[in-house]
Amino acid sequence: MLTACVNPNELAMQIGKPPEQAAQIREAETRRLQGDEATLLAEATQVMQDLGYTVSESSAGAGVLAGTKSRDATEAGQVAGAIVMAVLFGAANARWDTDQMIRLTVTTWPEGSAVPLPPGAAPRTVAMRVSFERLIGDNRGMVRHEALNAPELQREFFEKLGQSLAAQGSAV
Amino acid sequence: MSPRIARALRLPALSLIALLGACAVGQADRPVIASTRSAVELRDIQSRTFDTPDQNRVLRASIATLQDHGYAITRVSPEAGTVTAVKAGRLRMTASAYPRGNSQTVVRANALVPVPKGDAQVDDALFYRNLFFEPLSRTLALDAMAAPAREEEAPMPVVPPAESLTARQEPAAP
DSSP states (O other): GGGSSOOOHHHHHHHHHTTTHHHHHHHHHHHEEEEEHHHHHHHHHHHHTTTEEEEEEEEEETEEEEEEEEOOOOOHHHHHHHHHHHHHHGGGGGGEEEEEEEEEEEEEEEEETTTOOOOTTOOOOOOOOOOOOEEEEETTOOEEEEEEEEEEHHHHHHHHHHHHHHHOOOOO | OOOHHHHHHHHHHHHHHHHHHOHHHOOOOOOOOOOSSSSSHHHHHHHEEESSHHHHHHHHHHHHHHHHHTTEEEEEEEETTTTEETTTTEEEEEEHHHETTTTTEEEEEEEEEEETTEEEOOOOOHHIIIIIIIHHHHHHHSSSSSOOSGGGGSSOOOOOOOOOOSSSOOOOOO
């Protein structure tokens, strides 16, 4: 938070460290799907929009899909606490969350894509990874970040994608 | 709490708030504070060569590496071979994959972090080596070799584009 107080390189080293258990997080966020990568990304786009996200980036050529969803983050209890702080210490101390943005990143890569498929072969396997994060803004314009690693988020996304793909004849 | 204690705590609390305010991030049009290292030094720090002509494979591996490290992918251009990602709403990085001859691909990474006067270019060799190129090398299962010695064979650093970081700057979801 105290970005004014540290060297930029130290700050980058601190923020840039990979999360603990990065490999486990990758596995938890990844599913193997059968089908064409572009079709899977198109279906994932539909799911993303169904979940209320606005698509901010889409590139089938690189296997990337990204989007954001904004929500009000104001909670009555937090505002009440801020008012108490303001009474005790002055208005400059009143801080509360005002809004939040959830950011979604979907990436895909064809597994074994170096091997050309013979005519009539079964569709190739595509790995799809879905990551979520949350940025929370407060009444003073400060932003804090939270990683969202709850498996329910991935489960909801892939369940909806599975339903969508089932109709298309593909499978998770 | 007594008025006396409240008065005693008020100055430190106000100082902390002022300090935090100075650290606020989220402005989209902040100036970029370039590294003071020479162009040759910076090229060596920020670039590696990989023994593959497959630019798209290297780009996808860069994307996977960034996502593994907790970055959110914000922009990607397979035609230009570039990906931009942001971590924790503060650390922004653009990685560019360029073909070198018929058998190699050069990757250049460039990262920025917010400081009070703008966004400062990260120029720590350990940052690029330990937190990007070595993991990228493992993802690709290829050795990360030194940057090309000839300047014209190494890409120029791409400044990661700024973005709106606060929720209120984003369009509302439908």
